[in-house]
Amino acid sequence: MYSRTAVAAIDCGTNSTRLLVADAEGRPLERLMRITRLGQGVDATGRLAPEAIDRCIAVLDEYREVMDRLGVTRGRLAATSAARDAANGAEFLQRAGAATGLEPELLTGIDEGRLSLTGAVADLDPADGPFLVLDIGGGSTELVAGAGPDDPELAAVSLQLGCVRVSERFLDDDQPSADQLATARREVVEQLDRAVAAHPRFRSAHCLVGLAGTVSTLVSLHLGMVEYDRDRVHHAVLTAADVRQWYERLAADTAAERLARPGMVEGRQDVIVGGTLILDEVMERLGFAECLVSEADILDGLVASQLGGGSGA
Numbered sequence: 001m002y003s004r005t006a007v008a009a010i011d012c013g014t015n016s017t018r019l020l021v022a023d024a025e026g027r028p029l030e031r032l033m034r035i036t037r038l039g040q041g042v043d044a045t046g047r048l049a050p051e052a053i054d055r056c057i058a059v060l061d062e063y064r065e066v067m068d069r070l071g072v073t074r075g076r077l078a079a080t081s082a083a084r085d086a087a088n089g090a091e092f093l094q095r096a097g098a099a100t101g102l103e104p105e106l107l108t109g110i111d112e113g114r115l116s117l118t119g120a121v122a123d124l125d126p127a128d129g130p131f132l133v134l135d136i137g138g139g140s141t142e143l144v145a146g147a148g149p150d151d152p153e154l155a156a157v158s159l160q161l162g163c164v165r166v167s168e169r170f171l172d173d174d175q176p177s178a179d180q181l182a183t184a185r186r187e188v189v190e191q192l193d194r195a196v197a198a199h200p201r202f203r204s205a206h207c208l209v210g211l212a213g214t215v216s217t218l219v220s221l222h223l224g225m226v227e228y229d230r231d232r233v234h235h236a237v238l239t240a241a242d243v244r245q246w247y248e249r250l251a252a253d254t255a256a257e258r259l260a261r262p263g264m265v266e267g268r269q270d271v272i273v274g275g276t277l278i279l280d281e282v283m284e285r286l287g288f289a290e291c292l293v294s295e296a297d298i299l300d301g302l303v304a305s306q307l308g309g310g311s312g313a
Contacts, residue, residue, distance in 0.1 A: 008076075009302035010299075021070045021072060022307075026307050038092075043085075043139070060100050067100070077104045079092070079106050084108075084109075110142075115302060118148075129146075134282055135297065141162055153201065155202060156199075166275070185281060188281045209291075214275030218272075219232075222236075240289050255269045
């Protein structure tokens with residue numbers, strides 16, 4: 001059964017392209033995720049690869065069919081780090097808009113972070129805040145600290161770090177060497193230290209909320225989930241010790257060995273080490289013993305913005 005008042009949100013990220021369709025009350029009707037690696041090689045070339053654009057557009061064609069089936073009347077189509085960084089990002093946005101019938105939006109890193117926080121904290125108790133929302137994407141990582149999206153003292157930053165970017169730039173080998181891992185960690189530390197110096201509120205947050213594929217995949221690995229179960233992943237907790245152990249295990253694996261582990265998502269096995277390194281360092285440097293994992297994120301924020309329930313960034 002479909003709703004004639006359904007709304008849609010599409011996130012064209014660096015590593016994945018995702019869709020959320022919700023009814024007029026915000027209840028999810030469909031969630032889909034496809035690994036498209038739109039950001040393939042962008043860090044090195046400054047351009048979106050033709051084959052990467054084609055992969056993403058093919059998925060957007062599929063999503064348009066889903067939206068039609070569910071009676072979507074309006075939606076938001078957002079592109080993030082890969083399209084921001086690419087010289088030919090406008091070409092991709094034009095094709096994405098044509099495929100979906102939606103007006104494409106190129107979000108700034110700060111708007112991306114604010115929307116992520118809107119979705120991530122909607123079902124959390126405000127008394128547990130202020131929150132630090134950590135959104136580890138493919139090309140960028142957003143840190144947002146606040147009690148909610150309308151917090152007048154909200155602190156937000158978008159770092160040129162992400163699981164794809166770190167992996168392509170530093171972790172060249174199938175099994176990264178100790179030197180490669182150390183170089184990658186130094187870059188993460190330097191960017192984090194600058195961000196924390198500029199935004200001291202990051203250190204005063206009471207609860208770390210982790211978003212996106214790296215953290216959800218780590219939960220799936222930790223639970224040995226053969227099939228993805230959103231209810232088990234959403235609001236699961238990863239301790240700092242869990243994250244460090246998984247970082248060490250995954251860094252010692254080949255990509256094929258990572259993929260063979262129950263819970264690994266195909267398409268993440270070659271970038272999960274870079275993403276886990278970022279999570280590990282954030283928890284270490286900001287002193288968080290636990291990370292609350294949320295499967296509600298920028299998509300939920302994009303939906304809320306259309307239904308009058310959150311930031312309209």
